[in-house]
Amino acid sequence: MIKMGITGGIGTGKSVVSDIFHLHGIPLYNADREAKKLNDSSPYIRAQLTLQIGEDLYTEDKLDRKKLASIIFHDSRKLAIVNSIIHPELARHFTEWCRQREWSHPMVIIDAALLIEAGFYQFVDKVVMVQAPKELRIARVMQRDRSTRDEVEARMNSQLPEEEKIKYADYLICNDNRHSLIHQVAEVIKKVAGNSL
Known part of the structure; x- marks a missing residue:
């Protein structure tokens, strides 16, 4: 299985590109959506977040995302703690999700x-980076x-600069409203599938 x-970055249209890949019948794991579900449902994440950040982070069975965001937004140490709790759990969840689909x-x-x-x-074999001009992203x-x-x-400015992300990319997709996303996605699929044969 190829992952x-x-x-x-924000405003590049990454989710639109992911949806186009999904339309080709490729299973899609949305990390942001799955992390939100895990933050609500995982007893481990709940226990660790309340222990490390505060008892009042959960109202009933849901994480108070606004409260957590206000705490970690200006505190890089607490942000690092939260990430060290959530990211490994998300990685485990993604690995299991892949295992269920490998055949x-x-x-x-x-x-x-x-x-x-x-x-x-x-945890992936290939990295696809979506790019767009800064002004278009802002708009x-x-x-x-x-x-x-x-x-x-x-x-x-709070995100990793594009020039840093590019170093990790195997494929670039340009979402500038001039180049066809459908064509670019099809080309990436063809190249990745071809290289794996």
Whole structure:
């Protein structure tokens, strides 16, 4: 089984590209969505987060994401602690998810914004990075999230710079509204499948 990781900075359209791969019949693991589910359902994550960060992080059976975000946003030490609790559990979950599909699918993809930062690139065979011009990314996120330009730029600046992410990429997909995403995805699938034969 070939595992492909799809990543890209905010506003690049990484999730749209992942959905196109999925339309080709390739199983898709959305790391952000699965992490949210695990944060609510995993007794281990709940126990560790309440122990390390605070007792009042959970209301009923759900993690209070806003409260956690407000705590870790300005505290890099606490952010590192939270990541050290969640990321290994997510990695285990992804590995098991892959194992359940290894006989039925020759290829799977993981959509992960923090593929590089969280070290998830170690669990995939190929890294696909989605790129887009900075101004287009800013415009997309401002429209999508109703954010100000300053807010979007602050979020962009908190992410690993594109030139660093590129070092890990096996394939680049350009989402600039001029190049066909469908064609680029089909080309990547053809190359990856061809190289594995």
